[in-house]
Amino acid sequence: MDLELQALEKVFAGSADKEPVEVLNDFSCLIGGGGFVCLVGPSGCGKTTLLRIIAGLDKASGGRVLFGGREVISSKDLAVGFVFQEYALFPWRTTIQNITMGLEIKGVPSKERVARGMEYVAAFGLSGFEHHYPRELSGGMKQRVAIARTLIMEPSLVLMDEPFGSLDSQTRNSMQELLVGLWEKRHDTIIFVTHNVDEAVFLSDEIIVLSSRPARIVERVRVACERPRDRTSIECNAVRRSVLGILSRRSPDQS
Amino acid sequence: MKSRSCLAPLAVLAIWQALSAAGVIPANLLPSPWMIVKGLRDLIIVGMPPEHLLHNHIIYSLLRVLAGFLAACAVGMPLGLVMGWSKMVRDMVSPFVEILRPVPPLAWIPIAILWFGIGMKSAAFIIFLGAFFPILLNTILGVTSLNPILLEAARTLRARERDIFLKVLLPGAIPSIFVGVRIGMGIGWMTLVAAEFTGVKEGYGLGYMIMTARDIQRSDEILAGMLVIGVIGLFINFCLRVLEARFVRWQ
Amino acid sequence: MRRRVFAAIVCLLIIAFNVAVSYGDGKPVRIGYLQNDIHQLACWVAIEKGFYLAEGLEVLVAGIFKAGPEEMSAFAAGALDMGYVGEAPATTAVANGTAHVTVVAQVNTEGSAIVVEKSANMTTLKDLVGKIVAVPGHATVQDFLLKKALVQHSLGQKELSIMVLKPPEMIGALSTGQIGAFIAWEPYPAKAITMGIGRVLVSSREIWKDHPCCVLVADDSFLQERPNEAKAMVRAHVKATEFINAQPLEAIRIGVKYTGMDEDTVRLAMENVTYTYVISREGELEYVDFLSRMRYISVEDPGAFVRRFLNGDYIREITGR
Numbered sequence: 001m002d003l004e005l006q007a008l009e010k011v012f013a014g015s016a017d018k019e020p021v022e023v024l025n026d027f028s029c030l031i032g033g034g035g036f037v038c039l040v041g042p043s044g045c046g047k048t049t050l051l052r053i054i055a056g057l058d059k060a061s062g063g064r065v066l067f068g069g070r071e072v073i074s075s076k077d078l079a080v081g082f083v084f085q086e087y088a089l090f091p092w093r094t095t096i097q098n099i100t101m102g103l104e105i106k107g108v109p110s111k112e113r114v115a116r117g118m119e120y121v122a123a124f125g126l127s128g129f130e131h132h133y134p135r136e137l138s139g140g141m142k143q144r145v146a147i148a149r150t151l152i153m154e155p156s157l158v159l160m161d162e163p164f165g166s167l168d169s170q171t172r173n174s175m176q177e178l179l180v181g182l183w184e185k186r187h188d189t190i191i192f193v194t195h196n197v198d199e200a201v202f203l204s205d206e207i208i209v210l211s212s213r214p215a216r217i218v219e220r221v222r223v224a225c226e227r228p229r230d231r232t233s234i235e236c237n238a239v240r241r242s243v244l245g246i247l248s249r250r251s252p253d254q255s
Numbered sequence: 256m257k258s259r260s261c262l263a264p265l266a267v268l269a270i271w272q273a274l275s276a277a278g279v280i281p282a283n284l285l286p287s288p289w290m291i292v293k294g295l296r297d298l299i300i301v302g303m304p305p306e307h308l309l310h311n312h313i314i315y316s317l318l319r320v321l322a323g324f325l326a327a328c329a330v331g332m333p334l335g336l337v338m339g340w341s342k343m344v345r346d347m348v349s350p351f352v353e354i355l356r357p358v359p360p361l362a363w364i365p366i367a368i369l370w371f372g373i374g375m376k377s378a379a380f381i382i383f384l385g386a387f388f389p390i391l392l393n394t395i396l397g398v399t400s401l402n403p404i405l406l407e408a409a410r411t412l413r414a415r416e417r418d419i420f421l422k423v424l425l426p427g428a429i430p431s432i433f434v435g436v437r438i439g440m441g442i443g444w445m446t447l448v449a450a451e452f453t454g455v456k457e458g459y460g461l462g463y464m465i466m467t468a469r470d471i472q473r474s475d476e477i478l479a480g481m482l483v484i485g486v487i488g489l490f491i492n493f494c495l496r497v498l499e500a501r502f503v504r505w506q
Numbered sequence: 507m508r509r510r511v512f513a514a515i516v517c518l519l520i521i522a523f524n525v526a527v528s529y530g531d532g533k534p535v536r537i538g539y540l541q542n543d544i545h546q547l548a549c550w551v552a553i554e555k556g557f558y559l560a561e562g563l564e565v566l567v568a569g570i571f572k573a574g575p576e577e578m579s580a581f582a583a584g585a586l587d588m589g590y591v592g593e594a595p596a597t598t599a600v601a602n603g604t605a606h607v608t609v610v611a612q613v614n615t616e617g618s619a620i621v622v623e624k625s626a627n628m629t630t631l632k633d634l635v636g637k638i639v640a641v642p643g644h645a646t647v648q649d650f651l652l653k654k655a656l657v658q659h660s661l662g663q664k665e666l667s668i669m670v671l672k673p674p675e676m677i678g679a680l681s682t683g684q685i686g687a688f689i690a691w692e693p694y695p696a697k698a699i700t701m702g703i704g705r706v707l708v709s710s711r712e713i714w715k716d717h718p719c720c721v722l723v724a725d726d727s728f729l730q731e732r733p734n735e736a737k738a739m740v741r742a743h744v745k746a747t748e749f750i751n752a753q754p755l756e757a758i759r760i761g762v763k764y765t766g767m768d769e770d771t772v773r774l775a776m777e778n779v780t781y782t783y784v785i786s787r788e789g790e791l792e793y794v795d796f797l798s799r800m801r802y803i804s805v806e807d808p809g810a811f812v813r814r815f816l817n818g819d820y821i822r823e824i825t826g827r
Contacts, residue, residue: 057407080411088408092426092505102412105422133505153412283582283604304644305801372684373669456638456669456684466670470575470595470644471802472582472604 001068001156003054003189005029009062010049023049025214027063033156034187036180038200040243041210047193050215051159054191055080067157081150081158081188085165087142089134089149096121096130098145102153120148124178140171144178151182158190164199176202184227197247201240202229209246219246286475291482294475298483303476304467307459313487315459316447319375323382324443330383331390331439332432338391339398340424352391360384360446374456378447385446386439393435397428430506433499440495444488461487535728535735536568538577538589542673542765544692544775545614545720546590547757548746550764557745561738572672573643581605587728588739592647592691593721597793600815601803606726608817609785611740613720613747617779618648618710619695620655622687623680624703631659631708637686640671640679645802647719648689654796655713680704691719693767693775700771709778716780718789729817740820743783750781784827785818 008027014020023046031037039047052058054065056074065072072078089098100108100117108116121130124144134142143163150158164172180203183190194200200207200223207221221243225235268288274280275287286294295309302308338345360381371377401424409423451462461484468476535558539546552558558565568586571577574595580586582604590613599605620639622628641649649668656663666686671679676688681703688694698704710717722743724736750757754776761772794808805811821827 055411057410076413079413082408082411084404084408086404088402088404090405090408090423090426092429101409101422105409105412105414105418135505149412283606301801368675372682373671373679456667458667458669463670467644469579470573470598470646470670472575472578472595472599472602472645474604 001033001189003029003031003033003157003191004066005031005050005054005063006066007063008050008053008060008065010046010053010058011061022214024053024060024063025216027215027217029208029217031189031191033068033189035205036183036190036192036203038204038207039191039193039210040195040197040200040207040247041215042212042247043195045210045212046215047210048161051082051161051191051193054157055082055159057082078157079153079155081153081155083143083146083150083158083160083163085162087134087139087146089142089145091134094131094133095126095137095145098134099148099152101149106153116152120152123182124148138171139167140175143167143175147179147182151188154186154188156188158188160190160192162194163192165194165196172199179203180227180229197240197243198231200243201225201236202231207239207243209243221246283474286478290475291478294473294477294479295482297473298464298476298479303464303471303473303480304458307464309464309483311459312461312464313483315457316451316461317487319378319450319460320382320440320443320447322375322379323384324386324440326379326383327386327390327439327443328436331387331435332394335391335394335432335435336398336420336424336428339395339428340420345395352388356388361449364450378450378455378460381450382443382446386443389438389442390432390435393431393438394428397431397435398424400431401427430499430503433495433503437492437495437499440491441488444484444491448484534564534566535732535739536566536585536587537739538567538569538571538580538586538591540574540577540590540592540691540720541570541572542693542767543590543720544761544765544772545617545779547750547761547764547776547779548613548743548781549590550760551746551749551757552742554760554763555746555749557742557749558739561742563735563738563742565739572674574646575599575643578605578607581607581723581725584725586725587732588722588724588736590720590722593718593790594645594647594650594793594797595643596721596723597790597815598645598797598802601794601797601805601811607723608726608729609721609790609815610724610729610736610817610820611722611743611783612718612785613722613743613781613783615716615718615780615782615786616710617692617719617775618651618689619692619706619778620652620687620689620708621676621680621695621698621704622707623683624705626686628687628707631655632661634687634707635661635665638667638669638684640669640676640685640688640690642673642690643670645797645800647717648691650793650796651710651713651717652689653800655708658713677701677703692778693761693765693771695778696771696775697767699774700768711778714792716786717792718786721785737820737823741824744821744824747781747783783821783825785816785821787812787816790816 006028008024010024012021012023041047049058053060056072056078067078090101093101096117099120100113103113103116118130121127126141126144129137129141164175167175176199192203204223207223209218209221210216211218221239223239225233225239229236272288275282298309338348363381363384367377367380371380405423405427406419409419414422448462448465451460452466455463461480465477465480468480539549569577569580574592577589577591578595578599581589581599596607596609600607639652641652643649653663673690673694676690676694677698679685680688680698687707695706729736758769758772758776761776762769765772790812791808794805794811797803798805
């Protein structure tokens with residue numbers, strides 16, 4: 001199903017000592033279903049706000065979000081998976097309890113929940129840790145739980161807000177491979193926010209480069225490399241250079 | 256480590272006993288540790304007032320505190336959850352809470368006696384007042400200090416209001432609630448003795464026992480009674496901590 | 507030369523002035539009494555009529571207490587030099603070693619009563635079985651009288667429920683039905699009557715005729731260090747006691763002033779009290795015996811204890827009795 005953003009506006013109201021901040025202004029975009037899209041742009045440009053509006057966590061000041069032709073107003077309207085940068089795991093729940101939280105809310109009976117949960121535990125390489133609490137898990141494991149928690153709901157749209165931002169590069173690379181592997185099985189629509197161009201090049205079919213605040217689409221770059229991707233291949237490098245070039249042109253003082 | 260932590264109290268006791276035996280500490284002002292031990296024996300065997308034995312005093316006092324404490328939980332926790340969750344409710348109820356909170360539970364005694372008479376109910380009410388505010392405030396804190404991102408994560412998992420309340424707010428607030436429970440119980444136990452000073456119909460209670468010991472001028476039994484109260488308070492806190500550790504394993 | 511003489515005279519004058527001023531002066535005598543206890547009227551009379559002043563005494567009311575045991579605690583803490591207090595709490599405190607005081611004069615006999623609700627269907631002590639009876643405190647004279655009365659009527663203590671209440675709260679508790687009866691010192695029984703709430707079921711006279719009730723005690727260290735002032739205090743007390751018996755109307759007025767109660771109540775209360783300063787040895791022996799049986803105190807040699815506890819010398823010297 002296609003995701004269409006129509007003339008989105010978002011203004012954060014000012015306060016006594018702060019001016020109102022305009023984060024999005026007349027932002028329109030059409031993203032075809034089934035693809036892996038990365039949003040890349042300078043920090044503070046509004047990528048996260050955009051993602052949250054799509055998920056229904058924040059309300060736009062103006063404009064509309066349509067998914068499969070139906071308008072999205074709040075998080076209730078859409079089966080969206082959202083992966084936060086800070087994991088957002090429920091600390092009082094074990095790994096498997098976190099993963100099956102959505103199923104529990106849905107009312108899936110306990111035996112089935114556990115069965116499906118254990119499948120994902122295995123798929124995400126968390127076997128042996130299913131009864132551990134988040135505080136006992138490493139950063140990479142926590143993010144795996146967070147993603148598993150999202151994907152087990154089989155949402156048609158998955159939004160990820162810099163999920164690997166706080167991981168070391170080795171863990172990040174293996175997580176990227178895991179994610180791509182999972183995506184290739186099901187081909188959900190994934191919108192992935194990052195400011196790491198290498199990551200975007202490795203993961204996505206298309207990179208949408210955003211300007212600084214208020215965010216505007218500068219360019220949409222197709223990543224025409226074959227999967228499985230070699231990070232050091234010539235094609236990947238070319239795309240990387242191109243994207244980096246776009247970014248540096250828009251904000252010459254950012255390196 | 257454990258044996259070393261016993262050293263200081265034992266040394267204090269030894270010095271105290273020596274000073275008392277030497278007459279440096281007058282017996283009528285502060286009985287010696289040995290006299291307090293004998294006073295404890297009298298409380299257990301003879302009772303104060305005579306034939307009112309210690310174990311019965313303990314039972315009655317525990318019952319009173321339990322009654323007041325459970326009432327405080329029953330009112331404080333739900334109210335705290337709602338006040339934490341809804342800013343509107345919080346704004347409406349807070350003024351009352353803030354005015355009543357500084358009033359010491361003991362100041363309520365005349366009113367309590369008027370409303371509930373002399374006996375278990377008014378003592379439980381005083382204890383309720385002591386335990387209520389920590390429980391309420393810590394429950395509110397538990398909810399308001401919950402990381403909002405957890406609420407958002409729940410929303411993205413299609414949680415309805417009821418799910419958020421039961422599956423996120425409540426479990427998330429439990430550590431703070433437990434803190435409130437421990438503090439509330441501690442204050443409730445402290446308030447007990449004073450609450451019983453006002454009058455006890457059933458003839459039993461640790462505060463009543465101490466007051467009677469005072470009337471009969473048995474300082475050794477007064478101090479022995481205080482010791483019992485302190486030890487029981489310690490024990491209650493210990494039990495609550497064990498319970499807390501079980502419930503808050505994830506922290 | 508003239509300057510030195512002048513300086514010497516000034517010094518001498520200063521010394522003389524200090525000596526004159528401090529003679530018979532110095533620290534005030536700290537006394538205590540029970541709140542609203544008409545038994546202790548002599549104390550108030552002595553204050554109002556200036557009897558203490560006439561003896562050259564500076565008296566400071568260092569404490570007004572709700573019941574005897576509290577006053578004894580104050581003695582234990584060294585906060586009082588002399589005090590008007592019930593004989594039972596004083597005996598208990600001394601026997602248990604918390605306070606060191608000596609009785610130097612009697613204050614009154616009788617003057618307590620067991621009060622029940624006016625309309626209650628009770629005629630004798632036996633009707634109190636199963637009820638709650640309030641006393642001002644354990645080991646008070648009233649507690650003692652109640653238990654003595656129970657023994658006289660062959661009733662066991664367990665047959666009724668004794669609870670401790672401060673006397674000001676007793677009338678309220680009686681009127682709201684929280685207690686079935688109370689025993690207190692006058693004027694509380696009188697007040698219950700004049701308020702139309704209660705009536706006397708048993709008076710202290712019926713329990714123990716002419717029983718000594720309140721005494722004037724002095725801290726042992728005060729007696730040792732300032733015996734002249736102690737004697738002066740007793741003299742003032744004797745004068746006050748005689749005054750009450752000689753001029754009852756004026757005494758009532760003073761009673762009204764110190765209790766805040768109306769004249770009828772005070773008059774009714776005083777009818778039940780006998781004001782006397784003669785110490786009763788038998789009375790004290792009775793107290794020691796009963797308190798021992800109650801296991802509140804344990805005294806090896808009651809005779810020796812009483813001899814030490816009561817000191818009739820002052821009264822004998824002053825009045826010859």
